Structure formats: C-alpha cells, structure tokens
Amino acid sequence: MTQDGPTLRAHFETQRGDFLLDASFEAPMLGVTALFGPSGSGKTTVLRAIAGLERLAGDLFVGPETWQDPDTFRPPHRRPVGYVFQEPSLFRHLDVRQNLLFGLRRTLRSPAHRPISADEVIELMGLSHLLSRRPHSLSGGERQRVAIGRALLSQPRLMLMDEPLTGLDLEAKDQIMLHLEMLHDALSIPVLLVSHDMAEVERLADRLVVMSAGTVAASGPLNEVLTGDILPLRSRRDAAAVLRARMEVYEEEDGLSRLDISGQSVWVAGRAARPGEWLRVRIAARDISLAVERPSKTTILNTLFASISAIEPHGEAEATILLALGADGDGPHFVARVTGRSVRALGLRPGIGVYAQLKSVSLVAGPATL
C-alpha cells in the first residue's frame, strides 16, 4: 500500500483460549476506515489495543509517533484518541455539559491548538437543548451523540468508534449517521469505525479493513475491497458497489439530478447536491441487467457502458459478473448478478463491452471522499 501523508500502522498478536489474534493493517490518517467483520473476529480487541485499553503484543505507529513497540507502551490517557464505546458510557454523576467538558479540560493540546470548540460540537451533534440534563434522562441516541461529542472535544487526532450505532432504533441510527457525515465534512479527523453492518460501512467508510477469525483478510479503498477478488464480498447475496459521483446539474423540468461517474451520466430523483459536490452512489448487483447492444426503447433511465473483467458462477443458476466502467476496462469496478442462461445466450465473456442497465441507483450519503 502506498500512501501519501501520515498513516496508522498496526500489528497486534494475542491468544485467548482458542481465539488467536494476529492482525496487521495500515490506514491513512484521513477519512473513515471501517474495521468490518463478523462478531468475534477481533475488531473490538484491535480497536481497544489502539486506544491502549488492552495491552497486546505488537506495534502501533500513528503518524510519526510510536505508541507501542517492544520497548514502548504509551498509556491510554497519553494517546490523543477519541473513543466511542458501543454503549455510550457517559459519566452518570455528571450532567451533559460536564460530560462534554471532561475531555476538553484534560486535552493534551495547548489552548492555541484546539481545532474543535465546545460550541461547534454542541451545534454539530445537536446537543444544545440537552446540556443540563443527566445521562439517565436521555434516550439511547441522545446519549450516543453526547458520547461522540465528548470524545471530539478531547481534541483527538484519531477517532475510534466501536459500533456506535448498535442497539439504537432506526431513527436514532439515521440521525447519528447524518451527524457522523457532517462531522466527516466539517472536521478532518481520521476515524476508525468498527462495524459488522454493511449498510453502515457503505454509507460511512472510505476504506475497509476486513477482519475474519482474528486476522485481516483484506484492506483497501471501499469499492476495491467490495468488488475485489480477495474476499467473498462480491459474491454475497446483497453484493453492491459504492462509486463516487459528481453532481453536475439539477434538471428542473424532469426533477432529476444528473451525476457524473467517471465520464458517464446517471440520473437520480430530486436535487441531490450542489453542482460540483461529490456524492456516493450504491449500485446493487441484483439491480443491474446487461445488454450487448445499446438498449433503445426502455424505461430504464440509467445505462452505463462497461467492460467485463471476470465472470464467476454464483450458485447453480446464477453468475457474478465483474464489470469495469468504460470501454477499456480500467474504470472503477462494480458487479452484476445475472443468470447463467443469460450469460450463455448473450455470449458474455471477459473483455467484451456491455451496457449495464441500472434498475435503481441509490445515493448512500452526501459529499463523499472515497
């Protein structure tokens, strides 16, 4: 992996009973990196080790600093991280304001170097009406927002979030995701997000580190891992690609926004963003049908020209087709799920160009930095 700018390099090893953890990965200190995997795969243990809450054997380098190596172990309170636990873990003896200020008072940074102000966080996380409340009187979603705000105010250089949305109802989840997206845009703090929820990852993550049984199975930019061949992600039933799209123009008469994906146009309903803004678009493998000639009379609005990179059988009757946007096969990847019969009937094979008709295109998030 080659990266410009500072990176986080982690390697941890431990054995607990039958569970063997041996995980190494590298992530840029930029954007959201999701640690994704089933429960029990060691995600939380790795996150806790990064915060210094667990002391495992290994190394941890954050930017130019060594937080852990065989001779060093920086204690948790000396690591400038913001940690959000799965349960909000607010201090019940303090009200919301005191909870928020707990880390700010103790920040390692001098007053001149505090990029995140209390006012800004209160505004960003929507907390102004909760300040004098006690944690026990808040809803689950409100508590988690306070916990995120509290972590931010400690002026972290790295946010560590352990499934912060688990256990919340859909509405609260959605609201927090919205706050997290705003955060993503407003503050340039890198985030390591532990998650086992693909929808959450597709919406929030820029990069993916996939863990499985204590090891890192794959890591890289989100769509590369989603559609890559190291992992079975692209052969999941609900396989999907997440592509970067730029808002072009809102076409008033049709009520559609025209987006640009690597030089090809896609339309979505409504006013998606301001012209020039980047969006993240999810294309599910099952929502794609393929044609070898340009379809003429069809109600399908969005057609992308792509070339086939690979064809893999999927179950008895279906196939997963890996596509690269554009004619020359070097555009971003996405996958289509079609029947084996169609593959034979159309003579689909790697190298040929096809028209991918998208039955639906969903915007998964506002401005994205994929």
Next chain:
Amino acid sequence: MSDLAELWPPVALTLGLAAVTTLVLLVLGTPLAWWLARSRTRGKEIVAAIVALPLVLPPTVLGFYLLIALGPSGPGGLVAGLYGARSLAFSFEGLVIGSVIYSLPFVVQPIRNAFESFGERPLEAAATLRAGPVDRFFSVALPLARPGLMTGAVLGFAHTVGEFGVVLMIGGNIPGRTRVLSIAIYDYVEQLEWGKAHMLSAGLLVFAFLVILATMLLERRMRLRVH
C-alpha cells in the same frame, strides 16, 4: 438534676470517638477498598479475610490482643514512648486504634462493593479522555462510589458508638477519657442506677433506629438518582 449532668461526658466522648474513628476509617478504608476491588493479586482475598475478622471474632479476643499490642511491651508502647507516655492502652488514642480495627469491615465492605459495582467502563472512558490514574480515582471512581462511601461512613460511625467489648478490654473506665456510653450503661446497671441506664439506653435505641432508617432512605434516594 445535677446528677443528670454526669450523663453528658460519656455521650460527648462517644460522639467524639465515633467521629474521629469514622474519619480515620474513610481515609484508610477507601484506598484499601479500592485495592481490594481492583487488584488482580491473588493474595488480596487473604487481606479481605483479615479485614473481615472482626465480624466473627468475639470483641474480647480482639480486645485482648489489642491490649497486648498497645501495652508498654507492645508496638503501641513504643509509639507512646515517643511522646513520653507508657502505653497506648487506656487512652483515647488507643480507643481510636481499637475502634478503627473493630469497625474496618463495616466501612471497607460497602465501599469495595461500590467500587466494584460500576465496573471497568467509566474508568476506561475517563482514560480515553486523558485522565491519568489518580485523576480517574478522584474524578470518576470516588463520585460514582458515593452511595457506598455514605453507607460505610454511617455504619462505621454507628458501629463505633455501639461497641463495648473491645473498649472494655483496652479502654477501661476512665471518665472523660475512655468511659464511653456502653461502658457507662454497664456501670449504671451494676450500681443499680436504673434510671440513668434507661435514659442512655433509650437514647441509643432511638439513635440506632434513626441511623438505620436514614441509611435506607439515603440509599434508596441515591439508587433512584443513579438509575
């Protein structure tokens, strides 16, 4: 009426002894309870058992050993020698030492339970918010353990007020110095001064009831506030 004035010194002495003892117990018992709650040393349960000994030991046994320890040939005598006294037995200081040991489990146990009740999580959260170990103890652990500290203080105070056997062994019956309430009552009964014995006993009865009631109400209120 002047007779009744003699009832006051034992009451004052008892309250003073209980107050000093409680203070010492909180200062010593809190770190001890913290260690018992947090340490991963295997030997800690041995220490916990020693702390709990006064719960089962007859006070006279404890008092007997304390008498030897505080006496002229024990370590207490050595300490007393530093300021020109012969022994710590039969002194207020000796009573405080005895009371502290005797009431230790009543203070340490509730505080230890309180420290254990909130688990690791608030301390971890504090650590990720840049609070060092000492800071975590004072700004998170102590406030969260407040119900336990209250219970411990009340029980320690009340238990000291009510002690008899240990005091009898190491304190004797020196008016104004070691003649505490329970001893005074015993004396009055011996001298058949039942009226005075009644007054002190009834006072203690009401006191004990109020203490227990107050502790229960306090705990209930704190539980309600916390959850």
